[in-house]
Amino acid sequence: MKTPVTSFDVARLAGVSQSAVSRTFTPGASVSKATREKVLEAARKLGYRPNAHARSLITGRSNIIGLVLSDLDNLFYPLALERLAKCLQADGFHVLLFITENNNSDSLIGELLQYNVDGIVLASTTLSSGLAQHCADANIPVVLFNRVLSKDDTGAVSSVRSDNISGGQEVARFMAAAGNRRIAYITGYEESSTSMERERGFREGLAEYGMRVYARAIGNYDFETARRATLELFSSSDDHPDAIFVASDHMAFAVMDTLRHELKLRVPEDVSVVGFDxxxxxxxPSYLLTTVEQPLDLMIEATIRLVHRSLADEDTGPRCETVVLPVHLVIRESARKPAK
Known part of the structure; x- marks a missing residue:
């Protein structure tokens, strides 16, 4: 059996110390360009591959970040997943992806902890305060991406989200100023903090104009459910909505398709549609959707910054920080515009 090549073999061939070899293969470690080149060339000649497991035993770190999602159908999250994973990998982390079939990650956290992860990022999902505290006791930082703990839950959990409330307010003002008077809302998950905040802001914005939500239906952030919600809103022979605010772009596309192709209505001449994301x-060109833009790159930067800060503060335990980032309305052609 061939004897495995070790870092000491690489060091001898490169004419450097074993610690220089270790630093070369440790992301972020300090090593000169000349030394790095000599080590990499020696490693290539010997066929050396660093043993991540052995390094984790020495450092006490796995360099693994657990990433949990529950909503890959929603077009916002595959994009977020790709950028999150790329940024984490560029920082020397390995990403362990878990998909949960519901909007709660409790069932997966125990399994995640078996992998000795250094941190956990929960996107489009949340967890109970009990498990949040369990992660804190294990000194494992948890960051909620585009979510917050429910008002009844507490725990050492950080969160990053866009300003959903101000986004909802801005949509309401835009639609009311454009002359819409029968404005409906299609929600995401009823228990989702993002959907609740967007609806709260929307109602507050309408109240500024002495208006209320004309009609409401549940979309569950799902394309087919949003289609049925649209049909429900237009099932009555009475005056139907003249505008719809939809809690996500993914659902807004279903709304526009249903209005145009099943109900034979024009967008925006008959019904204005505004999304979020x-x-x-x-x-x-098929949609040109007016929508609230979430600052995805800033959200990802803040998420990774919180992970790094928590890992740097391992002696004091995980941080509990909240980051809320501003949003803005992107005006296209799916909604009637206010007069100048």
């Missing part, structure tokens, strides 16, 4: 497809 500003995914790339919102700018496709």
């Amino acid at each position: 500003n995914v790339p497809q919102a700018n496709w």
Whole structure:
């Protein structure tokens, strides 16, 4: 059996110390360009591959970040997943992806902890305060991405989200100023903090104009459910909504398709539609969706910054910080515009 090549073998061939070899293969470690080149060339000649497991035993760190999602159908999250994973990998982390079939990650946390993860990022999902505290007791930082703990839960959990409330307010003002008077809302998950905050802001914005939500239906952030919600809103022979605010772009596309192709209504002449997220497809000519843009890159930067801060403060335990980032309305062609 061939004897495995070790870091000492690489060090001898490169003419450097074993610690220089270790630093070369440790992301972020300090090593000169000349030394790095000599080590990499020696490693290539010997066929050396660093043993991540052995390094984790020495450092006490796995360099693994657990990433949990529950909503890959929603077009916002595959984009967020790709950028999160790329940024984490660029910082020397390995990403362990878990998909939960519901909007709560409690069932997966125990399994995640078995992998000795250094941190956990929960996107489009949340967890109970009990498990949040369990992670804190294990000194494992948890960051909620585009979510917050429910008002009844507490725990050492950080969160990053956009300003959903001000986004909802801005949509309400835009629609009311454009002359819409029968404005409906299609929610995401009823228990989702993002959907609740967007609806709260929307109602507050309408109240500024002495208006209320004309009608409401549940979309569950799902394309087919949003389609049925649209049909429900237009099932009555009475005056139907003249505008719809939809809690996500993914659902807004279903709303527009249903209005046009099943109900034979014009967008925006008969019904205005506004979404939330500003995914790339919102700018496709088929939709040109007016929508609230979430600052995705800033959200990802803040998430990774919180992970790094928590890991740097391992002696004091995980941080509990909240980051709320500003949003803005991107005006396209799916909604009637206010007069100048």
